[in-house]
Amino acid sequence: MDAISLNSIRLTINEKKILDNLTMSIPQGSAVTIMGPNGAGKTTLLRVASGLVRPTSGEIYLFGKKFDKNQRLLGYIPQNLGLVGELDVFTNVMIGALRRMPRWRAISGTYTKDTVSEAYSLMYDLKISHLKDTKVKKLSGGEKQRVAIARTLIQKPSIILADEMTASLDFKAAVTVMDIFTEIKEKMGITLLMTHHNPEIAKMYSDNVLILINGKIEKNIPSKEITKETAEYLYET
Numbered sequence: 001m002d003a004i005s006l007n008s009i010r011l012t013i014n015e016k017k018i019l020d021n022l023t024m025s026i027p028q029g030s031a032v033t034i035m036g037p038n039g040a041g042k043t044t045l046l047r048v049a050s051g052l053v054r055p056t057s058g059e060i061y062l063f064g065k066k067f068d069k070n071q072r073l074l075g076y077i078p079q080n081l082g083l084v085g086e087l088d089v090f091t092n093v094m095i096g097a098l099r100r101m102p103r104w105r106a107i108s109g110t111y112t113k114d115t116v117s118e119a120y121s122l123m124y125d126l127k128i129s130h131l132k133d134t135k136v137k138k139l140s141g142g143e144k145q146r147v148a149i150a151r152t153l154i155q156k157p158s159i160i161l162a163d164e165m166t167a168s169l170d171f172k173a174a175v176t177v178m179d180i181f182t183e184i185k186e187k188m189g190i191t192l193l194m195t196h197h198n199p200e201i202a203k204m205y206s207d208n209v210l211i212l213i214n215g216k217i218e219k220n221i222p223s224k225e226i227t228k229e230t231a232e233y234l235y236e237t
């Protein structure tokens with residue numbers, strides 16, 4: 001079963017083709033990375049897949065059903081994360097749960113015991129429990145990524161779309177984040193669609209790599225076949 005499939009997606013803005021007849025599907029439970037030069041359309045593809053941007057034409061299916069804007073199967077982690085720097089880690093994680101709690105609880109901060117214990121359990125899994133009272137603006141890049149992952153996981157998505165999670169991290173920090181994320185993703189049976197800049201990270205943490213150039217999928221490569229040449233092809237053409 002495919003967790004997500006895109007069927008002949010086109011997106012045209014001001015007569016410019018941003019996504020060009022794009023068809024792809026991501027099997028349930030797999031991890032897939034989109035790679036491609038700057039401006040290829042990677043971020044736009046994730047935004048379309050997440051329902052944030054409506055394509056000009058084409059359809060999106062989630063688990064075989066036509067995309068419904070209000071469903072909660074999808075979690076999206078934007079490149080800038082969208083965390084609130086002035087708030088602590090715990091509160092940022094709880095923000096993810098807001099859309100499944102009544103407004104009065106959100107406003108008054110009267111969270112249910114269950115939601116609080118889910119947040120604690122996720123912070124534990126992501127190894128950020130010791131930071132729960134720390135303001136997010138004080139964290140390192142890798143710690144912020146883990147807060148963003150926890151905030152998304154508390155929504156209980158089946159699919160997570162994550163844009164350039166490792167772009168601002170050095171290799172060691174990237175590996176730490178991706179090791180933890182991959183372990184949780186496996187445990188929860190989540191399907192991952194990501195973009196990464198570093199071919200080595202893509203190779204380590206995905207089953208397949210899709211090469212996107214000018215809004216078109218040019219290649220679908222099993223990640224074990226990723227080589228230095230793949231990277232050269234991407235960044236020098």
Ligand SMILES: Nc1ncnc2c1ncn2[C@@H]1O[C@H](COP(=O)(O)OP(=O)(O)O)[C@@H](O)[C@H]1O
Pocket residue numbers: 013018036037038039040041042043044045
């Ligand atoms: N809202 C928008 N309006 C006009 N052009 C856009 C918009 N969003 C993206 N683009 C254009 O679409 C192309 C792909 O952008 P993007 O998806 O951000 O690429 P990538 O993430 O691969 O670097 C770029 O040429 C960009 O300028």
Ligand SMILES: [Mg+2]
Pocket residue numbers: 042043044
């Ligand atoms: Mg981008």
